[in-house]
Amino acid sequence: MPVNVLPVKVPPIKCQGIKTKLVPFILSQIHWVEPADSKWIEPFVGSGVVVFNRAPQRALIADSNQHIIRLYQGIQMGEIDRAIVSDFLQRNGEMLLRSGADYYYEVRDRFNQYASPLDFLFLNRACFNGLMRFNRKGGFNVPFCRKPQRFAQSYITKIANQVDWVAKQMAGKDWEFRIANWQDVLLEAQPGDFVYLDPPYCGRHTDYYNAWSQAEAEALAIATKQLPCGFAVSMWLENQHRKNSHIQDCWSDLEMRVCQHFYHVGAREALRGAIAEALLIKPGFATGNGRSSLK
Ligand SMILES: C[S@@+](CC[C@H](N)C(=O)[O-])C[C@H]1O[C@@H](n2cnc3c(N)ncnc32)[C@H](O)[C@@H]1O
Known part of the structure; x- marks a missing residue:
């Protein structure tokens, strides 16, 4: 085929x-x-x-990498979808615009404590050079990309559409995501x-x-x-x-x-x-x- x-x-x-x-x-x-x-x-x-x-x-x-798998499991279970991502990036993107690097590092600390998949997504798209790097203790340690205006509406829409696309690719399929x-x-x-x-x-x-x-x-x-x-x-x-x-x-x-x-x-x-x-x-x-x- x-x-x-x-x-x-x-x-x-x-x-x-x-x-x-x-x-x-x-x-x-x-x-x-x-x-x-x-x-x-x-x-x-x-x-x-x-x-x-x-x-x-x-x-x-x-x-x-548990963070990758937990994000996709969240999308598969419908806990994370286009609207949730859009709303999350909107709110956090505004905070980033207001407080710049300080806010990025606040989210990074929060993520390293609670490992929220939405924070993971935010960091992955706001970090330096799109790197995914973790220190010896498993803490995300990539610095800020230095663009406080990162989450413009068009960028948020693009990411939300990507989430929606992967959700559609999984829908009706027998897929297991596993750490x-x-x-x-x-x-x-x-x-x-x-x-x-x-x-x-x-x-x-x-x-x-x-x-x-x-x-x-x-x-x-x-x-x-x-x-x-x-x-x-x-x-x-x-x-x-x-x-x-x-x-x-x-x-x-x-x-x-x-x-x-x-x-x-x-x-x-x-x-x-x-x-x-x-x-x-x-x-x-x-x-x-x-x-x-x-x-
Ligand atoms: C080269 S990347 C895969 C890139 C992927 N094909 C793509 O296009 O995005 C290698 C992946 O292997 C994972 N990895 C590293 N060591 C591993 C291990 N021992 N068992 C399973 N996965 C591992 C990493 O977390 C990373 O996501």
Whole structure:
């Protein structure tokens, strides 16, 4: 069944390594027809841009970051919707306009104490460079973007519409959002399922939810190759400075598709620039579309 992924729509939260630009590439390379009772499994869901655009009938959607999952669970249960988000951002956006950085840091302290999903959304959209970063104790620690006028009406409407869109994508579907480590999620894969993996980049953006060691990367490769179902793994292949030797070391024997991509989330210049992204697919689950590239 061809998957219609254009135009790609964007979910309400941003995170490092978000695959918005790569969604058409990723989904067009995967051949999976959703056999009856099978599910899409995404252990590193992040913003959710891949699964929301794929919109399978059944899914197990997980991340170790409880804030991401609790926001989407709230939307799924109808506790958070377009109107609630709009009203919340309106009120808090006015406070931000009045008190600037002081208010941002007040919300950040409040979030680090009570972990409200609405505060999470506010911080995610008002913080510096759209970063999602937590300290060793799990506290959100990204500074203010220094734009007190951040929540203009058009911006609030855009975010509220994104919340509404993800709510619609979930509606009537058998989706479970779960706070979990990838090891536990992979154990649930059954023949017929499809697992899409987008692990953190080794040695980059390391923080409380994204600590990713070489040993863990190797363990993931071993466990993934033993899955009883189809899978695809996103991984950077090379940038202007170096090649990712981990692919050769741990992920050979798979179908590799490559897409050129401009990487620009991140504060430091060193984290920006052209990057070739690989999609490593279990043989038998790749479409015949071959190489693809994006500006
Ligand atoms: C590269 S991001 C995924 C980006 C996502 N595909 C998107 O387009 O937005 C990696 C995600 O893995 C999650 N993560 C990190 N370590 C994890 C672990 N041990 N188990 C499950 N999820 C983990 C992070 O919280 C983060 O959301």
